[in-house]
Amino acid sequence: MIPTVFGVIVITFILFNVVGGSPAMMTLGKNVSQKSLEEFDEQRGFNKPLFFGNWTKTRAFADDSFARNASLWRDNPFVGWEAGQNSRMNHVVLAPTNDFLLPLAFSLKPKTKYRWIISYDLAESLAFCRMDNPGGAGGYVRVHNAWPLKSGPAWQKTEIEFSTGDNPAGLEFMLRTGNAPLKISSIKFRRATSHFLDSQFVFYLGQIAKFDFGRSNYFNQRVSQMLKDGIGPSLALTVPIFVIGLLLAIIISLICAYFRDTWLDRAFVIIAVVLMSVNYLVWIIAGQYFLAYRLGWFPIWGFESWRYLSLPVFIGVVSGLGDNLRFYRTIMLDEMYRDYVRTAFAKGVSRSGVLFRHVLKNAMIPILTNVIIAIPFLYTGSILLESFFGIPGLGNMGINAINYSDVDVVRAIVLIGALLYVAANLLTDICYALVDPRVRLG
């Protein structure tokens, strides 16, 4: 059970953090400032390394490898661009004795370590990377620090590490070239994490441990609050569907078993296949159109009293009936061919006696499994029914979240559903032990 829980956590993590690209971009769109993206990430722990690491990317400066052009210095007349031996060696050439700004998208965090990683080629003399703070009183430029880029063998890499002070607002970084042109093939900017395990994964685990599922960006609400609000309507819809559907399916499957190999049984089998083949959407649209709109037997849309639930429940029961009926009929018929049934018949037990006293009791085990395993799926509600009939449940919420790329909400719903399923699995094992004396726990 614990490995599965861990697996679920890992898979949701992989899905949304590793493969998912930038959740901030997905949620906020592309035309937002780097600063708000960074704030979004900061709030959700997305600005950390994935699993572990001492350094992480920051949106303050986008890594640049000058593969196609001089990118950030494109408009600067003192910067040229040259193709290298291969595309990875493409580089910019900074003219001698000039300053070149390394623009930051937003001011850095105070008291944090950062570093520049610059791959360069300098034939002679020195160049400098300088940190200035021009925002001081009087507007004078105060050089905080300057790090030399030494000439040497072709293409070397230097890492310039520094720590921001108390007031990093307005910090500026320059590259100052000496008497020789400076060639640069890539510039990277990294922020230090507070410790080695300060990662997205650990952050995520911590969130789960605290039952904190983050914040919905679209609805601007805590996800846990949204879940609390949505679960009531969802259960009000799915529990009746489940119970009525189950009872109906079991009753009909018992009838099938009673009249097995007669026209009645065969008719039910055909009906079940036909019911199964009608698309769920069709049930809903037809039900809403004919029963609610044309005949006016039910309210069309809304969630105010139990009358509003009756049509969705009815549709849910009918649409699930085909599947359920076939499943339970198979179970009943499986039992009907057992030896003990033959013995019971041989002893002279009546048909209904065998059916209710022997078969139903023994069929309880597969029925129970199916019932308990279905319970976690009640919680997610029914996406289509809820959105068609305007029931403010979790299914509705989930589909909205997917449409608005609200990562936190989707992740929370998926995760909780999976955890409930794992719990239900455990419950099934326990129930086995209770129902079937042959099975023992441990």
Next chain:
Amino acid sequence: MSFMKAEGTKAEGAKLESCHSRGLSAIAPGATAESGNPETETASNHSLWSDAWRQVRRNRLAVASLWIIGLYFVLALYGEGTYWYYQWRDTTPFYQQTNLEEEYLPPSIFRAPFAGLKNEAGKTQCPCPLLRAAKNLVKHPLGTDNLGRDVFQRTVQGARIAFQVGIITSCIAIPIGVILGCLAGYFGGRTDDFVVWLYSTFASIPGLLFILAVAMVAGKGLLGVYLGIGLTTWVGLCRLIRGEVMKHKTRAYVLAARTLGFGPARIMFRHILPNIFHIVIISFSLRFPAAISTEVFMSFLGIGVQGEPSWGIMISNARLRLWQGVWWEMTFVTLAIFLIVLAFNLFGDALRDALDPRLRTSEK
């Protein structure tokens, strides 16, 4: 979607499992590819496949289903052809072109048979009234939608998308299930632990939400549909294959192959897999309608197909027109979906009965 239907494959996996719980020991040796000594095979010694084929052919419903599936397949191929033709011509396909003069045309049999369609400039009406009526019948046989687009052609395009989704998702899910199942069943131990862990993890995530989440991460469009359905529905098959491989691992023919010094890959995929391949076939025929329904559902919700006519999109459009009394688009699309899903369900059942001798005896 409701919890029972949540994925389709869950219940279907359970169904398959219950059918195979006692194994197929009776037929396995007859189907062993490696035991194929051609001299001993007499005319009365039928292989599993020819036997199953005969069984299916005897079932009239299954044959009818097969014809329907074949018809849809041909239509889907035709749809693919027109699609690529217009791609190559680099023009908007006619089933996408707006023609407001012919909007909301009812199906041809509900139109006045002798009324001339709107006459194109410079063309004289056909003088023979019967010919005109025939022309009328052929033009827009299933009517047009709100933009004057032909419902029949769009339904055909929907069939094309549905078949694409069914085939491509199977091409993703079935290899994953088969390979992982074979590895787990054959090697056991750590490998088995890992695979069981993997599939129980996948199984515990609510199916439809999982599909939708994968599709969301992969981006809207057909790729999201393929990946969403393909990457999440291999669990049932993997579980079945694993169980069967475990059973077959101790069979004499596998021991013999091992004694001959064959490697594990060869034994798994050349010796064991042909013997359990019927599971793959059954699973394919049962997952196809589920995949089609899921695609319809996703396209309906707007995270599936973009900018092409798919059944889900047509339903979503037709739903709004339904309130205005435009019933034909909705009717024909739902009928199209219903027929193909029903055909696959019936055929899948017949196939399972034919390939599973235990059920065959119980049906009698």
